[in-house]
Amino acid sequence: MVGLLKLKEDRPTPKAVYNWRVYTCAAIASFASCTIGYDSAFIGGTLALPSFVDEFNFASMDKDTKALLQANIVSLYQAGAFFGSLFAYVTCHFLGRRKSLFVFSAVFVLGAGLMLGASAARGLGLILGGRVLAGFGVGGMSNIVPIYCSELAPPAVRGRIVGIYELGWQLGGLVGFWINYGVNTTMQPSHRQWLIPFAVQLIPGGLLAVGALWLRESPRWLFSKGRHDQAMDNLCWIRNLPRDDVYIVEEVNYIDEDLERYKREVGVGFWKPFAALKQRKVQWRFFLGGMLFFWQNGSGINAINYYSPTVFNSIGITGTNAALLTTGIFGVVKTITTIVWLLCLIDYLGRRKLLLGGAVGGSLCMWFIGAYIKIADTANRPVGSALDGGGIAAIFFFYLWTVFYTPSWNGTPWVLNSEMFDQNTRALGQASAAANNWFWNFIVSRFTPQMFLKMGYGVYFFFASLMILSVVFTYFLVPETKAIPLEHMDRLFAxxxxxxxxxxxxxxxxxxxxxxxxxxxxxxxxxxxxxxxxxxxx
The missing domain is CATH 1.10.287 (Helix Hairpins)
Incomplete structure (x- = not known):
């Protein structure tokens, strides 16, 4: 056990390097992921609240019209996030990581505020517009935060530091899953009942905007801009070491060598990383980064996040409260397994083993759930009927799927993408990866209601098949990045x-x-x- 939990260091590392400053910076920046996690969790349950359904007259719509409207409300957020993640490349280049975080958090708060103006009289326009704007904000933040955390982190705990971003996502999701259950069980249906879940979005967004004023800029970004003195001050502050310490001298030497090499091979400037895309080795990593998020979304996670009541209804759980309660427990399981992943797995087992094991186990669970729905014919079961033994087993396998998925494909693709690119293409590479995440996220959220209407149990077989294919992809194409300094990623991928x-x-x-x-x-x-x-x- 001691060997398993021993950090794998790239070189002798002073204990002072693993200090509170690097963790605090990552935690503050990860308020961004709290907003993302909360939004992905609360929206599906809020759309199912009787007060929301009544205010916007969902009951009078046919199934196809209702499914389309719900899909649009959910997916416009992902559409905005797609463009926000790309635009973050511009702000990261000119403003840096810290100022960019402040800008995108302000955009998110504006979008979240707009949603609060929606009502039966005004219609859904403000919610739709606010969703686009809030999505643009979180898209930008989803690009910036993993880069910022990876550039601050010592190599041995980089997975853990970037993993704080994923922990924030799950904590936000936990609140999002339970808030709908809370308002549904403690409040009478009203305009205020469904407005509260929308208003809570402002809390993590506002905390990030304030916290960004305290954060230190990434030393690697400052070095790349020639601001050597400020970069040294920030690096020494984050590492809690003096300038003449051999660890600092060696780290700066790595950074300088990497920057000089890219000045020779690629060049410095806004458009130079685009020119680097002509290189096969750069194209390959962009492809890998994008495909990791294809497989992540192909697991079915965002179908569950955004439409959890629909998912649990397909298994046989009926009633708004029962579906919201089951969804809340799903959020608890995700959060607990994320903490285990963060503290005990990502920097000890590494990235490859987690991805491979999670995909195999998760696929088997999906096959079982789909088979149960097919055999039990849950779609034609009388409303209010109790779950049989097979239904209870299906719920168990659903939570078991969560245990396999969360410490593997949930956060690990973000860790890999935050560390696999070089300094000159890191912002562009992360923009590409985040845009891929939101693109596939959009596809899943846009078509999930229609998939459940047309495919039924086949949805689970579809996701199970994609998880098996991800095993082949990972085993042959994805190297282990654990403990490798950022400046040596080129060599690793070669x-x-x-x-x-x-x-x-x-x-x-x-x-x-x-x-x-x-x-x-x-x-x-x-x-x-x-x-x-x-x-x-x-």
Missing amino acids: IRPVRKANDDIMEELRLADEEFRHAVEGVDLSERKEKVEMKETV
Whole structure:
């Protein structure tokens, strides 16, 4: 157990590096993901509240019209997020990470405020418009926060630091899932009842806007802009070490070498990273980053997040309260497993093992749920009938699916995309990855109601099949990035086969670190390195 929970460091790291400052910066920035998680969780339940249904006259609509309207309310948010994630590349380049966070949080707050003006008299226009604007804000934040966290984090705990972003997502989601149950059980149906879940969006958005004023700018961004003194001040503050500490000297040396190499190979400027897309190695990582989010959304998670009452009704749970309660428990399971993922898995087991194990286990659960719905014919079951043994088993497998999915495909693609690009293409690469996330998110949220109407149990078989295909993709194409410094990702992605790449790089880093430290101390390690190379050859 001690070996399992031992951090894998790329070089000897002072304990001062793992300090409260890096965790606090990540936590404040992750108020952004609280807004995203809350929105993804609350909207499906709020649309199902009797007060919302009555105010906007959903009961008079036929099934297809109602499904289309609900899909539009949900999916306009993803459409706005798609464009926001791309525009964040512009602000990140010119304003940096910190100021960009403030700008997009302000846009989100404006959009969330607009939704509060909707009513039966005014119609749904303000909700639809506010959803687009709020989506634009969270799209930008979903681009910026993982980059910011990864650039601040020491390599050994980078998964954990970026994982705080995912934890914020789940905490926001937990509140979002339960708030609808709370207002539905404690309040009479009214305009105020459904307005409260919309108003709560303002809390994490406002906290982020205020917290962004305290954050320090990313040292790597400052170095890339030639602001060396400020970059050194921020780096030393975050690492809690003096400028002359060997760890700081070595880290700055890595950053400078990486920047110089990209000045030679790519160049510096707003459009230069686009020119870098001509390189096959850059194209490959953009492809991998986008596909990770295709497989993530192909698991079915956002169909469940946005339409959880519909999902539980398909299994056989009837009634608004029962569906909201079951959804709330789903949120609890996700949050608990996210904490375990953050503290005990992502930086110890690594990215590849989690993705592979989560996909296999999650797929098996989906096959069982789909088979039960087919055999039990839950669509034709009398309203109010109790779940049989098979139905209880299906609910169990649904929660088991959550246990497999959450510590694997839920947050790990964000970690991988935050660390797999070089300094000059990191903002553009993350913009591409975030845009892919929101694009596939939009597709799922837009067509899920129609899929359940037309496919029934086949929806679960569809998602189960995609999860199995993701196993093949991950095993052959995705290298392990655990503990690898950001400046060595180019080398990592060049090694074949990918399953051995991490071990090869870690050995190279160990030798390079020993050579660097002995060079600083005036000792030549060339003879020792030759012996190691001769031993490896033998």
